Amino acid sequence: VGMTMTGVLEDRSAWSATGWCPVEKAMGIVGSRPAMLILREAFYGTTRFDDFVQRVAIAPATAASHLRVLEEAGLLERRSYQEPGARRREEYHLTESGTDFLPVMLALFQWGRRHTDTNPPITFSHTGCDAPVSTSVRCDAGHEVGLADISAALDC
Amino acid sequence: VGMTMTGVLEDRSAWSATGWCPVEKAMGIVGSRPAMLILREAFYGTTRFDDFVQRVAIAPATAASHLRVLEEAGLLERRSYQEPGARRREEYHLTESGTDFLPVMLALFQWGRRHTDTNPPITFSHTGCDAPVSTSVRCDAGHEVGLADISAALDC
DNA sequence: CAGGATCCCTAAGGATACTG
């Protein structure tokens, strides 16, 4: 059963109620300002608790809470480490699941830059190749596709 | 000034405070469960108020509120139309800014499917070509790149 | 059918202070 994306919905009744939607699940984890911005910071290389607090500009309790959620959801992992002679420290690092979130983050960044009034003077480019980096929607054959060219099929 | 993405942050102090971040701005608009799911429904072809209410399973007030925000933010546009003999109705349609949100939505869908326990039996494919569709991070030269291969440069 | 008005309520998050 295949039909254009705009139209497949009529085939299923209230799938939101079933809890089947990955988007919904994802929003439960990263669907808040603090969570998303903590993740943004993680992509920028932030690993320390206090840095998250300051750079996201949130309360310590909020940071602790969301860091825990992100850790439990598997996006971040907590690492205790101890430099010789120094005392013990904690760090938060992106896991594979966390780095896998990059397309979402970059897509969101791009969308915001294009459709809001924020346009920070920063460019992301491919190391070595130096060409600018962006997210795109493509089929496995390599064609870039828009919404109108996507069909949704229920595998039933 | 170019450096690996993981590391560029140290160069700017608290850019979240400046309100410069597109991600932050974007989260202000779509960074809630209702907003994101309304948008999801819009991608599936939902246009009517009551359908949004039922399929997202939210209160009318919540729907009205978020529909308005999405409209004001330019993602949705309200269209009054009147079929001959019927009374006036309202519809919400994706604008260009709205359809431009597709990469985010699809990336979020994919991430959720891969990293949460939700795996709905649905496949998105390229009409005609029939190959499955997905989001990817690429440079303009066409290389698929991961986080480690991205460098961030401040254009200053 | 497409909402507006109202009420209520809880959970999120800021501020501040404290601890190992």
Added chain:
DNA sequence: CAGTATCCTTAGGGATCCTG
């Protein structure tokens, strides 16, 4: 530095009822 504890405030959102 990496949090926890406490307090307080507000905005988000559900439920219900009403209207053009």
